[in-house]
Amino acid sequence: MRSRTAPTPRAATVAVALLGLLLCVLALGTPAHAAPTGFRIENGRLLEASGDDFVMRGVNHAHTWYPDRISSLAHIKAKGANTVRVVLSSGDRWTRNDAADVANVVSECKRNRLICVLEVHDTTGYGEQSGAVTLSRAADYWISVRSALTGQEDYVIVNIGNEPHGNLGYTAWTADTKAAIRKLRGAGFDHTIMVDAPNWGQDWAFTMRDNAASVFAADPDANTIFSIHMYGVFDTAAEITGYLNRFVTAGLPVVVGEFGHDHSDGNPDEDTILAVAQQLRLGYLGWSWSGNGGGVEYLDMVTNFDPNQLTSWGQRLFNGANGIAATAKEAAVYSGGAGDTTPPTAPGAPAASGVTPSSVSLRWAAATDASGVTGYDVVRVSGATETVATSTATTTATVSGLSPATSYTFAVYARDAAGNRSPRSATVTVTTSPGGAPSACGVGYRVTSSWPGGFQGEISLRNTGTSAIDGWTLRWSFPDGQRVTSLWGGTATQTGPEVSVAAAPYTATIPAAGSVTLGFTASRATANSSPTAFTLNGAPCSAS
Template identity: 70%
Template sequence: MRPRTARTAGGVLLGLALSLFGPGQPALAAGNDADAATGLHVSGGRLLEGNGNDFVMRGVNHAHTWYAHELDSLSHIKAKGANTVRVVLSSGDRWTRNDALDVANVVSECKANRLICVLEVHDTTGYGEQSGAVSLDRAADYWISVKSALEGQEDYVVVNIGNEPHGNTGYQNWTADTRAAVQKLRAAGFDHALMVDAPNWGQDWSGTMRADAASVFSADPDRNTIFSIHMYGVYDTAAEVQDYLNHFVDAELPIVVGEFGHDHSDGNPDEDAILATAQRLGLGYLGWSWSGNGGGVEYLDMVEGFDPDALTPWGERLFNGADGIAATAEEATVYGGPGGGDDEAPTRPGAPTASGVTSTGVTLSWAASSDNVRVAGYDVVRVNGSSETTVRTTTGTSATVTGLTPNTSYTFAVYARDAAGNRSARSAAVTVTTRQGGDGTTANCSVSYKVAGQWQGGFQGEVTVRNTGTTAIRDWTLGWRFPAGQTISTMWGGTPGQSGADVTVRPASYTAAIPAGGSVTLGFIGTWNGSNTSPTAFTLDGGACSVS
């Protein structure tokens, strides 16, 4: 491991991610009375449910304490296939305190959406190095203050005592501080599975948690502690990922990947190796993070603007890629997952109807399905002969499909899914032919154009494209005609093409998605001769935009 000082995403901003356990430590786990356990518990180095079923976390982090109004995100996370969500809370020392009433509501929403709930206090992040960060002892006091919201929830809740509780200064105190916090909670009557984060902003480049995990586990009178490693720039090779996780597996200590991303400012983590190794070893993982990142790490958002239908490339990779959540997550049996008794599939949804057809998109709507427990979401598929491709997942009964080819026929159908993962029969299909590009149809956009500066023979132009619709616009093409023979010499925010007076622009990677109600701005340097009259008409994906 190489010491690196850059902080993790969870340390700079919001939340965490988790993963679960490798084969446990028989000598240590022997003290854990699995038969007496009433909820989630470690036995033999594995995380088990109260009924003894092995449970492997597959989920994401959600920054609740900063986005308390986005609690609907839990249903959207579930609809993507997750079985666990790690929820960011605050003790009130650095951010607004999440009181017992709010914690109880979060737990209730996790249960309503059939998710295992990992709750963490974020105020400990970078203690010893980060100004204002508080100790694990202070975090333990917070948990004790909201204990009433957690009593009786041992089947559903893991208590992650504190996020990244030591930075790169004073991390040598991690072992003693962690032992003391675990014992304080046990003395206060907490029977929950506890999770503890590594020092060094969660990345344990010093090997402190790696060396002392066994002694911390032994210090827990319930032998019910799980270790969480956050994998960012320190874990930029498959060898480093495998070495760290294999160490815990070989030592039979429970380990989870508590946070990770596909990229970061301190290096490029090997997310493929993290996912593949966790799957091979049967370890849990929680990716960072659902939405709402800022401060330069917006690229770690899994969806844009909390819109479940606007997956980013990172979200697409984590949910739908190899060894990802959709392919590997199994719902906890306490909710009726595998072995839990819910084997009844939802009813067949109604055939979709098409509206809002443009040259590159269509909105589909259908009659709802029903289920003996609850319909969790719908999968919209494109049908091509005997093959299918999932093009949208949604919790509602409508979805907008974009990125289609003009003047092309497509056939779509819908499946319903319940919370246990059962899938309905496929709906009847609908065939839609997209419009011919540039046919004058109206798009959900408005465009403003201005000359930001002008000099003899040259000028700087600025074009702002606003999405006036209700769903994100992706991978777009903007078009306009210069009325006075102007030409573009260089552009930022997009890549221009010009044929005579006609201009087409394709987006840069950071402008490729325009969220609903949002906008992107392009800048360029151009030339003019005689006059510099502004264009008056713009198209987006062949449809006309209003001009503001």
């Protein structure tokens, strides 16, 4: 330990002068860390690059399970939101959202003048939930898609991982969160980072609350915001007010990253959540737009992704007291006219070639933009619905995973460096080549787990013929009103009881005597009988 002695009068004079100089420097606002390039935290508040205070008012959207519902962002904006929290997957538990898809999500957020909070869902309930991954693994995912996020610090907040610990081993949250933040900063991330609480996001043991200051101090950019999820743990006004005020009093930034009006673990006090968030000028993001399953379908804000069918929860959140419509303010980066808001010109109409039973190659004339075109999104058009089929930096693309002898309509959008999206190109309609049904096929169907109101299933699709299957569509009907809520290994659509699954690129080819496996989750009533008939490319398959 260094000894301390009283300074001599001369030394004291010098010390006072140096102290005065230091205070002058501090008064000029010299930061103790590198100034963030976009969103930043200052005095416990989330500020935009312009210095404007930003208060999130928005919802969560389950993009990774419903990638064909990207138009929901426009609908969410139309209801008055200024922010959307987008569910992504690192590929550990669900289909991975690659850099091209992340770039498209960011582009759509910007096109709809929304701030984009992006989160990895695969960490949910780590230590308690089978298959959940660590925050370190989530940080690795963010680093792998960094190309889609660099330069987007004005528009994007990176939520490292959803509810990163369950109710087991949650004391590791503090060290794990610090390490993940440092990993992202070391990889060059300048974004505001959001971190979720443990205990399935609800922090009932107060691990995040009591360690938030040290976590914030561990961020070399001092640019971390904390997210609490409020469900059954927060069923009284005292609990809500006490928790949020602890952060505000400590000068630490906090947002309600998820909450609902009801939940299986208790009845949250949503009126107080909204009122206190408004009183303290704290952000909130309700769960969730649509597509919930597993017995919590009541958390849907709209029915079947239809913006014209608000549920009672959606009506409360968007149009009720202290709700989104009454309190949301658009981000200054949009309303202030900052940055490039001019979209590229429309690309030329795509021309098709190389048509096979499961794929088609497309080529189009380039778009133009003053700041340069950075990429293109090829979309599959079906009536008023558009699905991003693929993204590319060139003027050519191959779309795979199609069904034989089926007509598809495609169009192209261009994107620029600011994330602006062009008008849509003219369309082209292509009919894939007949692939022929396999000479024989078999389907194994089983329920792997179930819970009140929902279940998880597995389908084994076998090619028992003598030639490979190149591209396929599997169809069946549920006998008891079951509805698919997510599926991996293909893309599912459902009309009434009838389910149709188109192959994913990595499952499209099934060699002779080979098989592929699909997994899915679905909602159910009391009965849960198995389907008895399946067709593959229109031909019957034996069920087992």
